[in-house]
Amino acid sequence: MSIYDRIELLIKTRGMTKKDFCQELGISTGNLGDWKRGKSTPSTNKLIEISAFFDTSLDWLLTGRERTPYQIHESMEAYVADVTKLGEMGGKLTPVEAAFIQEYLEFVQYRREKKKGGN
Missing domain, CATH: 1.10.260.40 (lambda repressor-like DNA-binding domains)
Structure with a gap:
């Protein structure tokens, strides 16, 4: 075809x-x-x-064929919600770095919630 x-x-x-x-x-x-x-x-x-x-x-x-999507299923628990624990992952974070990461995590959560709402 x-x-x-x-x-x-x-x-x-x-x-x-x-x-x-x-x-x-x-x-x-x-x-x-x-x-x-x-x-x-x-x-x-x-x-x-x-x-x-x-x-x-x-x-x-x-x-004529659909692409098979690769999907990764993760739970929210897989992400570090407490930025103070990130320092344990290879060094200490400065307060500015920690604030940036916390802001980013909040932004990601906001986008997910907005997407779930159909917006």
Whole structure:
């Protein structure tokens, strides 16, 4: 299956016409025809737009396979929350360094909470 075949499948799955697809993404019907005949392929920017439009991965669009993500599962306990203990990990921290690390840890926690809230 080619990139064009996968794009055509996405168009059909969305219930669109090829003309609607071209208008929506600013693609000429001539370019779409060239993709179908293998005369050319979509530019990188256009592939990114198509991927975003159909909410599909670039991996699938390009290869037909999804990339298997490597996930690391960690608990919050894996992180040092008390910056005074960081000094035990290779030397003493200055008060400025400790304050910086504490601020960073608070920032990371804030971002996680904000992400969980859907923002």
